[in-house]
Amino acid sequence: MEKRKRQRLESAGWVVGSTTDFLGLSDEEAALVEVKLGLASAVRKQRSRRRMTQAQLGRLLGSSQSRVAKMEAADPSVSIDLMVRSLLRMGASRKDVASYISMPTPRRAA
Template sequence: MEKNKQKKLEAAGWRIGTVDEFLNLNQQEAEYIELKLSLSKNLQKRRRSLKITQKDFAKMIKSSQSRVAKMESGDPTVTIDLLVKSLLTLKTPKNSLSRILPR
């Protein structure tokens, strides 16, 4: 890698080819999983508070009971996209998800 590029990447918080890089990757991964899990739990909480079964909720989002179970358990095959779409289904227009953005 040329010197110049390395400087730029370091400016973005990277230390190339070092332990730091490894730790950063783990950190990102951890935060990503944490985020997903939080969405999962929130979804489950909302569904339960509405006294809807996974089966009924699956119909609302045109999915299946098994996938809803996977959503709520934080299964690795479930994307944030699916979780967000599901949460939006359970929200009234006023309680917008747009408030959950980076600040």
């Protein structure tokens, strides 16, 4: 799968403002990646605010440490559904989730 690889590279780093142009991501693909990145960083932020390890969060979610790691890395193998469910489980509201999605996603801040 071509798209998965591109997405993985994309999420892995470097692009700052708009996620387009690094490799030929269409606008919607880019937007989708940005949605996922926002959720991914929200998961990490909420977890660390609660001072939980990935393993603890995994248990709380009925999942595993590795899946949490993949969520936070916005791995292409994790669905938006899973990330949203995780945030809700950590006590986020629908509005919180929405704000995570619309927030800009700066990465690799210098």
